[in-house]
Amino acid sequence: MSNTVTQAPAHDDHHEAPKGLVRWLTTTNHKDIGTMYLLFALLMFFVGGAMALIIRLELFQPGLQYVQPEFFNQMTTMHALIMIFGAVMPAFVGLANWMIPLQIGAPDMALPRMNNFSFWILPFAFTLLLSTLFMPGGGPASGWTLYPPLVQQTGDALPFVILAIHLMGISSIMGAINVVVTIMNMRAPGMTLLKMPLFTWTWLITAYLLIAVMPVLAGAVTMLLTDQFFGTTFFHAAGGGDPVMYQHIFWFFGHPEVYIMILPAFGIISEIIPTFARKPLFGYDAMVYATASIAFLSFIVWAHHMFTVGMPLAGQLFFMFATMLIAVPTGVKVFNWTATMWRGAMTFETPMLFAIAFLFLFTIGGFSGLMLSIVPADYQYHDSYFVVAHFHYVLVPGAVFAIMAGVYYWLPKWTGHMYDETLGKIHFWLSVIGVNVTFFPQHFLGLAGMPRRIPDYATQFANFNMMSSIGAFIFGLSQLMFVYIIFKAIRGGAKATAEVWDSPKGLEWTVPSPAPHHTFDEAPQVK
Amino acid sequence: MLTATFRRGLAAAMTALAATLAPAATLANDWQLNMPIGVTDISADVYRLHMTILWICIVIGVIVFSAMIYSIFRHRKSLGVEPAKFSHSTKVEVVWTIVPVFILIGMAIPATETLVRMEDTSGSDLTIKVTGYQWLWEYEYLDEDVRFFSRLHRDSDRARQLGSGIDPFSVENYLLEVDNRMVVPVDAKVRLLLTAGDVIHAWWVPDFAVKKDAIPGFINEVWFQANETGVFRGQCAELCGRDHGFMPIVVEVKSQEDYQAWLAAQRGELGDRPVASTNR
Ligand SMILES: [Cu+2]
Numbered sequence: 001m002s003n004t005v006t007q008a009p010a011h012d013d014h015h016e017a018p019k020g021l022v023r024w025l026t027t028t029n030h031k032d033i034g035t036m037y038l039l040f041a042l043l044m045f046f047v048g049g050a051m052a053l054i055i056r057l058e059l060f061q062p063g064l065q066y067v068q069p070e071f072f073n074q075m076t077t078m079h080a081l082i083m084i085f086g087a088v089m090p091a092f093v094g095l096a097n098w099m100i101p102l103q104i105g106a107p108d109m110a111l112p113r114m115n116n117f118s119f120w121i122l123p124f125a126f127t128l129l130l131s132t133l134f135m136p137g138g139g140p141a142s143g144w145t146l147y148p149p150l151v152q153q154t155g156d157a158l159p160f161v162i163l164a165i166h167l168m169g170i171s172s173i174m175g176a177i178n179v180v181v182t183i184m185n186m187r188a189p190g191m192t193l194l195k196m197p198l199f200t201w202t203w204l205i206t207a208y209l210l211i212a213v214m215p216v217l218a219g220a221v222t223m224l225l226t227d228q229f230f231g232t233t234f235f236h237a238a239g240g241g242d243p244v245m246y247q248h249i250f251w252f253f254g255h256p257e258v259y260i261m262i263l264p265a266f267g268i269i270s271e272i273i274p275t276f277a278r279k280p281l282f283g284y285d286a287m288v289y290a291t292a293s294i295a296f297l298s299f300i301v302w303a304h305h306m307f308t309v310g311m312p313l314a315g316q317l318f319f320m321f322a323t324m325l326i327a328v329p330t331g332v333k334v335f336n337w338t339a340t341m342w343r344g345a346m347t348f349e350t351p352m353l354f355a356i357a358f359l360f361l362f363t364i365g366g367f368s369g370l371m372l373s374i375v376p377a378d379y380q381y382h383d384s385y386f387v388v389a390h391f392h393y394v395l396v397p398g399a400v401f402a403i404m405a406g407v408y409y410w411l412p413k414w415t416g417h418m419y420d421e422t423l424g425k426i427h428f429w430l431s432v433i434g435v436n437v438t439f440f441p442q443h444f445l446g447l448a449g450m451p452r453r454i455p456d457y458a459t460q461f462a463n464f465n466m467m468s469s470i471g472a473f474i475f476g477l478s479q480l481m482f483v484y485i486i487f488k489a490i491r492g493g494a495k496a497t498a499e500v501w502d503s504p505k506g507l508e509w510t511v512p513s514p515a516p517h518h519t520f521d522e523a524p525q526v527k
Numbered sequence: 528m529l530t531a532t533f534r535r536g537l538a539a540a541m542t543a544l545a546a547t548l549a550p551a552a553t554l555a556n557d558w559q560l561n562m563p564i565g566v567t568d569i570s571a572d573v574y575r576l577h578m579t580i581l582w583i584c585i586v587i588g589v590i591v592f593s594a595m596i597y598s599i600f601r602h603r604k605s606l607g608v609e610p611a612k613f614s615h616s617t618k619v620e621v622v623w624t625i626v627p628v629f630i631l632i633g634m635a636i637p638a639t640e641t642l643v644r645m646e647d648t649s650g651s652d653l654t655i656k657v658t659g660y661q662w663l664w665e666y667e668y669l670d671e672d673v674r675f676f677s678r679l680h681r682d683s684d685r686a687r688q689l690g691s692g693i694d695p696f697s698v699e700n701y702l703l704e705v706d707n708r709m710v711v712p713v714d715a716k717v718r719l720l721l722t723a724g725d726v727i728h729a730w731w732v733p734d735f736a737v738k739k740d741a742i743p744g745f746i747n748e749v750w751f752q753a754n755e756t757g758v759f760r761g762q763c764a765e766l767c768g769r770d771h772g773f774m775p776i777v778v779e780v781k782s783q784e785d786y787q788a789w790l791a792a793q794r795g796e797l798g799d800r801p802v803a804s805t806n807r
Pocket of ligand 1: 659660662727728729763764765766767771774
């Protein structure tokens with residue numbers, strides 16, 4: 001088995017390994033590319049986070065103190081685009097690059113050159129997107145959903161935003177194809193599908209979702225482009241089109257996109273909890289089937305994002321029932337994680353703390369999601385801060401906490417050093433307090449009638465907004481610790497063993513820490 | 528200004544916390560936690576649905592979170608426990624797949640019932656066409672020859688400018704007052720026909736449990752029937768550009784006689800002149 005592989009430049013037999021910048025530009029190594037994806041995501045997390053703090057600063061008290069409404073709208077739009085396409089998705093792709101080959105015993109991703117290309121598109125796409133902020137008319141300000149006709153009022157930025165989205169889409173599709181091909185063809189002998197680690201499983205399903213829906217988004221934004229510049233009227237009532245059709249197409253992409261951002265998180269949590277509970281994952285098969293059912297359901301619930309557009313009663317009922325159904329497989333997941341902890345022998349290192357916080361807080365986001373599925377009540381919740389609270393609960397202590405849990409979990413494998421456990425725990429507690437102080441009061445604001453995407457608000461909303469802003473700054477600033485902890489571990493620290501944790505399961509723990517540049521040149525045998 | 532805000536917050540905390548815990552409050556208050564019950568039968572039904580699903584979530588949450596917390600405190604290595612070996616149990620897995628289905632069905636029935644009633648716009652007593660523009664509303668009373676625009680009240684508009692130096696707390700109903708209010712009679716089924724002149728807007732008044740998109744080129748229908756007189760406030764709920772946050776909705780529900788008097792006054796003033804503001 002190749003867990004005897006040492007730090008061996010001898011394995012670089014197929015090419016002269018270049019050094020410095022050229023190494024990173026030309027690398028086809030899944031670990032290098034994974035690292036680049038993760039660092040890029042971290043950078044974008046701070047760019048998008050800075051925008052969030054501008055938003056929360058303006059909302060600290062009623063009245064306009066710092067920014068004009070136009071700029072505020074650009075911030076909400078860009079914050080979402082950057083966090084979704086620049087931070088969360090690339091972070092998951094980075095984890096996939098690093099961990100999928102290690103988890104299935106493959107020497108690399110199946111399509112290494114495409115892998116390099118799909119990463120290097122991203123810096124260009126996001127430079128383009130961010131540059132629109134400096135164009136005449138400013139950046140996009142119509143919300144990340146880019147609804148027409150409002151989006152048609154964007155200044156010079158519109159075609160650049162659309163090109164940037166195309167580039168991100170191409171990158172995602174290539175990344176997804178790579179994941180599918182790798183998992184389908186490069187599993188070690190004996191690694192049957194139902195022996196795959198859950199992180200690999202959830203990514204396989206996510207990759208199919210990506211391939212299915214990114215072209216739909218591309219189609220939608222291309223129609224916006226032709227409506228704007230080539231005289232088509234897909235979304236103009238005056239020319240026989242329908243602005244609501246855009247919303248249907250967009251959310252046909254948008255709802256699966258939501259699961260693209262949470263299924264890999266489910267995978268990470270399903271890896272971490274068994275390790276620290278010292279007990280096998282409860283209901284492995286059910287976890288796989290639940291993931292697949294959630295993916296299937298994600299294609300038939302899109303219109304629950306737009307109950308207020310005026311749909312026929314039967315349509316609304318269909319989307320309500322289908323949406324409620326999602327609670328069943330999601331419930332199975334939460335119950336299974338709980339049952340995994342049950343009668344285990346738990347310890348609470350930083351990855352486990354983040355995983356447990358995920359369990360509690362994602363569940364709260366799930367509850368508000370269930371509430372949102374009830375159409376008559378959704379009329380009250382829709383486009384209010386209640387929705388803002390809901391999706392931030394599933395995305396921040398959901399997706400982002402899972403990414404952080406995964407980073408702490410695998411960081412010793414990547415760097416060969418243990419991270420600073422004390423600092424990790426402080427980072428965890430500041431994050432978990434910050435997140436709840438930020439987002440929990442937003443439920444109250446929404447129920448009390450505060451619409452989302454407004455730069456200023458009536459005075460009765462002042463108290464909870466102030467609270468929320470304070471939480472946002474606690475959360476945002478405490479992420480500087482995360483960066484410090486990561487770079488500290490890269491530079492040194494206690495040496496990590498191959499297993500790192502207490503007898504974790506999975507092939508990634510059979511290779512040394514740090515994982516050598518080339519692993520599994522000889523496929524391991526899985527029993 | 529900042530410390531004033533803090534002080535106000537603290538004072539409000541003292542007085543209002545108790546009041547908000549009780550779920551009444553159609554009146555806006557600084558610590559409002561919950562959805563208003565509102566002033567229509569539908570809004571009360573919606574509130575009940577909301578509370579039912581909320582309590583279901585709370586009960587499930589308490590059970591699941593208790594199990595997690597118990598486990599976290601009792602099943603830890605530092606207590607010297609040996610980890611169990613089990614990895615599945617068909618019986619419990621079937622139970623926790625099936626039981627939620629029944630809870631969902633129980634939830635879907637009243638939700639469907641309420642939705643069906645919300646969608647029934649027949650038999651209305653009057654119809655008002657509501658048009659959203661960037662960034663004001665137009666109300667047209669069909670068959671009544673009454674039509675006017677309704678935009679953010681001047682006092683709020685002055686205070687909300689960047690660096691205006693005006694404390695929003697000094698403005699009555701900051702951002703929630705208009706120059707011309709929409710006026711409707713009490714106990715009458717009011718049908719709204721919603722559309723827009725430029726981009727999509729959404730007409731939202733929480734006390735009526737009405738939120739519907741106003742879409743250019745299309746007409747949406749919605750209705751409400753207020754059981755009480757009074758003034759009810761809402762806002763545009765669909766991002767509609769720069770001043771999306773500054774196009775409030777104010778509906779004044781009057782007695783049948785007062786409404787007729789208001790209508791007559793409006794008709795008298797029709798012409799090229801802009802319509803005078805309603806009495807406030
Ligand atoms: Cu509007």
